[in-house]
Amino acid sequence: MFLRSLASPYCKILRLVRRPTAQKLDGEAMRSLPVGQATRGRPLVISRLAAGLILSSSIGLLAYWRRSLSRSGVAGAIIAGSTTFGLGGTTWGFSLIYFFVSSTLLSHFRAREKAETAADKFSKGSRRDFAQVMANGGVASALATSHALVSTSQARQTLHAGYIGALATANADTWATEVGVLSPHTPRLITNGQPTVPGTSGGVTLLGTGASAAGALSLGLFNWLLRPRDRLARHLPLISLISGLAGSLCDSLLGATVQAMYYCPTCQKETERLVHSCGTSTRFLRGHRHINNDVVNFLATLCGTIVAILVERSMRNRA
Numbered sequence: 001m002f003l004r005s006l007a008s009p010y011c012k013i014l015r016l017v018r019r020p021t022a023q024k025l026d027g028e029a030m031r032s033l034p035v036g037q038a039t040r041g042r043p044l045v046i047s048r049l050a051a052g053l054i055l056s057s058s059i060g061l062l063a064y065w066r067r068s069l070s071r072s073g074v075a076g077a078i079i080a081g082s083t084t085f086g087l088g089g090t091t092w093g094f095s096l097i098y099f100f101v102s103s104t105l106l107s108h109f110r111a112r113e114k115a116e117t118a119a120d121k122f123s124k125g126s127r128r129d130f131a132q133v134m135a136n137g138g139v140a141s142a143l144a145t146s147h148a149l150v151s152t153s154q155a156r157q158t159l160h161a162g163y164i165g166a167l168a169t170a171n172a173d174t175w176a177t178e179v180g181v182l183s184p185h186t187p188r189l190i191t192n193g194q195p196t197v198p199g200t201s202g203g204v205t206l207l208g209t210g211a212s213a214a215g216a217l218s219l220g221l222f223n224w225l226l227r228p229r230d231r232l233a234r235h236l237p238l239i240s241l242i243s244g245l246a247g248s249l250c251d252s253l254l255g256a257t258v259q260a261m262y263y264c265p266t267c268q269k270e271t272e273r274l275v276h277s278c279g280t281s282t283r284f285l286r287g288h289r290h291i292n293n294d295v296v297n298f299l300a301t302l303c304g305t306i307v308a309i310l311v312e313r314s315m316r317n318r319a
């Protein structure tokens with residue numbers, strides 16, 4: 001029973017793929033097509049899925065080779081990448097590539113300095129594993145899958161806005177982490193304003209918050225440039241900025257309150273790791289044991305998605 005309910009969305013997708021209809025085409029694309037050509041929907045999804053698979057495998061392997069993804073991380077990237085590209089569409093796929101390329105470039109920016117200040121605070125090494133990739137890309141994959149199942153263009157726009165919210169949060173968060181750690185000022189905890197060590201979850205700086213806003217806004221602008229004449233795309237820079245900031249605010253709040261933090265008695269330092277980088281087993285300090293960084297990232301992405309959907313709805317009602 002459970003397996004069947006798990007498999008049913010995929011069966012539905014398969015039926016959609018097999019059925020020779022134009023359901024896969026975006027509303028705009030469909031209107032501009034002569035009636036007979038609309039049946040090209042089926043090969044479109046299959047070729048997009050294939051393109052997504054090839055593209056995400058190459059990017060995943062490149063990232064593995066550059067040591068930013070672990071083996072399981074590559075698997076996660078392939079799943080997230082091909083569902084987004086194949087079921088969401090090319091705009092969705094290009095947005096994902098934008099996120100990946102911009103955050104990879106930023107992670108290499110002044111990498112040595114950053115490694116000294118914050119590396120041992122983070123729960124895992126620099127290689128992202130399956131859980132980390134899915135914490136950031138799981139919501140996006142689910143939205144892309146739903147996008148393939150709905151038939152009205154209004155529902156698709158709502159899901160697209162939600163997708164932008166998820167990606168804007170991930171982008172804002174990554175930019176804030178990569179740039180914020182270089183701040184000359186001491187970060188302060190978002191909850192009580194107390195000074196804290198760079199790299200601490202929930203610690204914010206002006207530079208980091210600025211980077212977070214820039215990360216969110218740039219994703220929306222990139223989307224707008226992809227389809228400048230689209231009705232939704234005109235609103236995407238604003239939707240992306242608001243939802244990305246809301247998502248990273250949620251991330252900082254959860255990081256400062258419920259996220260599990262540990263303490264290394266040897267180095268006398270706070271860390272997210274169960275075993276510190278020095279090899280010592282750490283001691284539980286605060287938060288909830290089950291809420292690690294991946295859970296926080298997942299919840300923050302979900303928050304960004306919900307905010308984006310709400311903003312898109314209110315904008316549509318006003319128009």
Ligand SMILES: [Zn+2]
Pocket residue numbers: 264265266267268276277278279280
């Ligand atoms: Zn230590």
